[in-house]
Amino acid sequence: MSLWTPELLTGQPKSVGLLRNFVGGEFVESGSTFAKVSPVTGEQIFDVCEADESAVDAAVQAAQAALKGPWGRLSEQERAVVLRRVADGLERRFEDLVAAEVGDTGKSISQARTLDIPRGAANFRAFADFATTAATESYTTVLPDGRRALNYAVRKPVGVVAIVVPWNLPLLLLTWKVAPALACGNAVVVKPSEETPASATVLAEVMAEAGVPAGVFNLVHGFGPSSAGEYLTRHPSVDAITFTGESATGTAIAKVAADRVKSVSFELGGKNAGLIFADADLDAAVEGSVRSVFTNGGQVCLCTERLYVERPIFTEFAERLAQRASELTYGWPADEATMNMPLISKQHRDKVLSYYDLARSEGAEVLTGGGVPSFGDARDGGCYVQPTVVTGLPQDARATTEEIFGPICHIAPFDTEDEAYALANDSEYGLAATVWTRDVGRAHRAGPALDVGIVWINTWFLRDLRTPFGGMKLSGVGREGGTHSLSFYSEPTNVCIELT
Numbered sequence: 001m002s003l004w005t006p007e008l009l010t011g012q013p014k015s016v017g018l019l020r021n022f023v024g025g026e027f028v029e030s031g032s033t034f035a036k037v038s039p040v041t042g043e044q045i046f047d048v049c050e051a052d053e054s055a056v057d058a059a060v061q062a063a064q065a066a067l068k069g070p071w072g073r074l075s076e077q078e079r080a081v082v083l084r085r086v087a088d089g090l091e092r093r094f095e096d097l098v099a100a101e102v103g104d105t106g107k108s109i110s111q112a113r114t115l116d117i118p119r120g121a122a123n124f125r126a127f128a129d130f131a132t133t134a135a136t137e138s139y140t141t142v143l144p145d146g147r148r149a150l151n152y153a154v155r156k157p158v159g160v161v162a163i164v165v166p167w168n169l170p171l172l173l174l175t176w177k178v179a180p181a182l183a184c185g186n187a188v189v190v191k192p193s194e195e196t197p198a199s200a201t202v203l204a205e206v207m208a209e210a211g212v213p214a215g216v217f218n219l220v221h222g223f224g225p226s227s228a229g230e231y232l233t234r235h236p237s238v239d240a241i242t243f244t245g246e247s248a249t250g251t252a253i254a255k256v257a258a259d260r261v262k263s264v265s266f267e268l269g270g271k272n273a274g275l276i277f278a279d280a281d282l283d284a285a286v287e288g289s290v291r292s293v294f295t296n297g298g299q300v301c302l303c304t305e306r307l308y309v310e311r312p313i314f315t316e317f318a319e320r321l322a323q324r325a326s327e328l329t330y331g332w333p334a335d336e337a338t339m340n341m342p343l344i345s346k347q348h349r350d351k352v353l354s355y356y357d358l359a360r361s362e363g364a365e366v367l368t369g370g371g372v373p374s375f376g377d378a379r380d381g382g383c384y385v386q387p388t389v390v391t392g393l394p395q396d397a398r399a400t401t402e403e404i405f406g407p408i409c410h411i412a413p414f415d416t417e418d419e420a421y422a423l424a425n426d427s428e429y430g431l432a433a434t435v436w437t438r439d440v441g442r443a444h445r446a447g448p449a450l451d452v453g454i455v456w457i458n459t460w461f462l463r464d465l466r467t468p469f470g471g472m473k474l475s476g477v478g479r480e481g482g483t484h485s486l487s488f489y490s491e492p493t494n495v496c497i498e499l500t
């Protein structure tokens with residue numbers, strides 16, 4: 001019987017499925033299991049096999065062996081054919097992936113259908129294209145004595161890549177790294193979040209169905225410290241580590257990686273600012289901010305948690321945003337009209353609610369939300385919080401400086417363009433910013449003025465997969481996307497031929 005039943009959408013499945021690790025092309029069980037519960041109801045939906053140190057070692061060895069087999073001899077074009085088969089497979093398994101993703105996260109079926117799952121297939125198609133069309137460097141060299149040479153670089157795989165990802169956009173973020181890693185000829189061992197083991201398991205099934213050679217894609221389930229995440233990242237045969245998640249976890253992984261000088265790519269946290277200028281299209285700025293603050297329950301590293309609004313429109317903007325936040329509909333994930341989703345876990349809900357309390361104790365005025373909704377049904381066992389808008393905090397309050405990762409924003413006024421950039425830049429993080437203005441000159445000034453990796457003007461989370469993606473300061477190390485991903489997941493060897 002399929003594990004990926006529509007019952008997962010309710011958070012109340014009739015039976016609890018077993019999710020296994022995928023090593024060397026086989027699904028394997030390990031000694032212990034842990035429970036995965038639904039964020040919608042708090043009921044257990046899966047038993048998950050936790051990979052112990054020997055299971056992680058077997059996965060890394062399977063990856064090493066795969067690099068020596070047929071996979072290591074394929075051309076870029078041949079690998080691209082395999083990647084496109086994976087994309088086709090993800091599309092064939094679309095409804096299974098929706099059930100898996102919604103079951104694990106409680107996100108709305110409409111978001112899973114329009115964002116999370118389509119981006120899985122899109123990532124594989126995009127990197128099949130990028131890897132087969134990207135140029136490599138070439139120089140004709142002329143020396144002072146008249147000798148000439150041709151230099152050109154060839155791209156080679158890095159080797160075994162460890163991929164560690166979080167729970168907020170599970171399939172999207174996993175495939176964003178698996179696709180370029182495989183396009184460049186590497187073999188991977190992936191460690192999804194303990195909170196979201198399901199869509200990675202469907203991806204493993206798709207890999208097998210698409211004929212990806214055994215050992216090229218390996219999946220280990222488990223936790224971070226003293227579990228699969230740590231065993232994987234400190235494994236001596238892992239050549240590179242790519243990670244998305246909390247900045248503190250990035251620090252822990254960087255320390256482990258330093259011992260063997262492994263290359264790392266980190267997409268970390270954010271405390272992203274939105275700047276609303278008085279000349280903006282106010283309707284668009286309000287609706288855009290509703291998206292940027294509340295999408296995925298505020299659980300996207302790109303979400304806006306700090307809004308700065310030019311003083312003449314401050315009161316109107318704040319009232320309108322709070323009104324729209326209060327109108328966001330609750331519903332079961334399977335209801336297309338549902339806009340709010342639960343947070344991922346009780347632990348994360350406790351963290352977010354502690355920030356709601358902290359904001360109040362630091363002097364915030366709560367314009368809407370600030371608590372927990374009540375349903376009178378099984379969702380009361382879940383992890384819901386109210387979308388929340390606050391104002392009145394100083395710039396250095398903890399609630400306005402620390403990443404909360406929930407459906408909350410703080411709104412503050414500003415008076416000049418320079419002040420707006422200074423407030424936005426006054427953060428340990430530097431991931432993304434959103435600017436709402438009709439002034440084209442200001443739109444072009446914002447990019448250079450803001451100390452972040454991504455600036456959106458009059459939009460948010462509009463993605464072109466060729467563009468550099470990543471953050472400054474505590475928000476990350478390196479960039480992925482397009483040729484930036486190809487650079488991380490491959491090693492260039494320069495060839496110099498003297499021309500006679």
Ligand SMILES: NC(=O)C1=CN([C@@H]2O[C@H](COP(=O)(O)OP(=O)(O)OC[C@H]3O[C@@H](n4cnc5c(N)ncnc54)[C@H](O)[C@@H]3O)[C@@H](O)[C@H]2O)C=CC1
Pocket residue numbers: 164165166167168191192193194222223224225228229230233244245246247249250252253267268269270300301348351403404405
């Ligand atoms: N992209 C972002 O900005 C994200 C930020 N967060 C923030 O992080 C907080 C904690 O969420 P978590 O999912 O626990 O994030 P996390 O950063 O602890 O976990 C992300 C992934 O790293 C793994 N991991 C954790 N510690 C590790 C270690 N020492 N070595 C190797 N792997 C390790 C986890 O098992 C998971 O697969 C959230 O409350 C949220 O504020 C969470 C997810 C994404």
Ligand SMILES: O=C(O)/C=C/C=C(\O)C(=O)O
Pocket residue numbers: 168169173176244245267299300301302463469
């Ligand atoms: O690649 C994207 O489009 C989205 C990335 C989002 C994150 O990295 C995150 O939320 O952690």
